[in-house]
Amino acid sequence: MPRTAPTTGSGPAAPAASSGPTRPAGPGDSGETPLGRTRRARRVMRTLGELHPDARIALTFSTPLQLVIATVLSAQCTDKKVNEVTPGLFARYPDAAAFAGADRAQLEEILRPTGFFRAKTNSVLGLAAALIERFDGEVPGRLEDLVTLPGVGRKTANVVLGHAFGVPGITVDTHVGRLSRRFGFTVNEDPVRVEADLGALLERRDWTIDSDRMIFHGRRVCHARRPACGACGVAKLCPSYGLGPTEPEIAARLVRGDVEAVK
Numbered sequence: 001m002p003r004t005a006p007t008t009g010s011g012p013a014a015p016a017a018s019s020g021p022t023r024p025a026g027p028g029d030s031g032e033t034p035l036g037r038t039r040r041a042r043r044v045m046r047t048l049g050e051l052h053p054d055a056r057i058a059l060t061f062s063t064p065l066q067l068v069i070a071t072v073l074s075a076q077c078t079d080k081k082v083n084e085v086t087p088g089l090f091a092r093y094p095d096a097a098a099f100a101g102a103d104r105a106q107l108e109e110i111l112r113p114t115g116f117f118r119a120k121t122n123s124v125l126g127l128a129a130a131l132i133e134r135f136d137g138e139v140p141g142r143l144e145d146l147v148t149l150p151g152v153g154r155k156t157a158n159v160v161l162g163h164a165f166g167v168p169g170i171t172v173d174t175h176v177g178r179l180s181r182r183f184g185f186t187v188n189e190d191p192v193r194v195e196a197d198l199g200a201l202l203e204r205r206d207w208t209i210d211s212d213r214m215i216f217h218g219r220r221v222c223h224a225r226r227p228a229c230g231a232c233g234v235a236k237l238c239p240s241y242g243l244g245p246t247e248p249e250i251a252a253r254l255v256r257g258d259v260e261a262v263k
């Protein structure tokens, strides 16, 4: 099957059929101007919004503390599994003081289904203690404070800022990093650099929802191993079209629906 670009739209040229595996165009090597890249990035995000109108954070929470803890638990675990565990967890430990005073063995038992439960118990206990000690038991609403908490890296901090505080944040998880490179929005692997490159292209007010949209597209369509290019609604804007199967019927079989069960 030749790798030809979809016939509609005005996105960057698709790779030639004989060029072998495609390489995402990136700043400085695609011939695309910075303004052109910015415009394309915003069109990509608008299109992803149309393709995934249900894009949102998949973790269930009602307070910043609950979201921080759910995000910590989601490492190496599906959001669906975390959502099965957290109702009982949050009912038993309603605030940071309750978590800080939790019996380690009991907490480990509750967290066991999420995997790596000893390490996660350490993180939760350390996090709760730090909140009590330094932030009066409340989750801080600033990135520079959040990243000082045990178990909270920049990715988790941006998730919490964006979804619990309404502060725009770009969450560079595995999907956002991969899609950013495939779209040619960055050539970097380092999440902090990817975040900066995306931040320069996207409207600040949309950073949180754009991250969610990319995560949904990564989970449903643009998979790490076999992206469903032939069934991808944003293909005409993607310089990596052809990285996965372009045959519609083959590609359609790769598309997943239940994103909450997929990391």
Ligand code: SF4
Pocket: 182, 221, 222, 223, 227, 228, 229, 230, 232, 233, 234, 235, 238, 239, 240, 241, 242, 243, 244
């Ligand atoms: S599935 Fe293919 S065309 Fe769609 S975004 Fe991913 S690499 Fe690009």
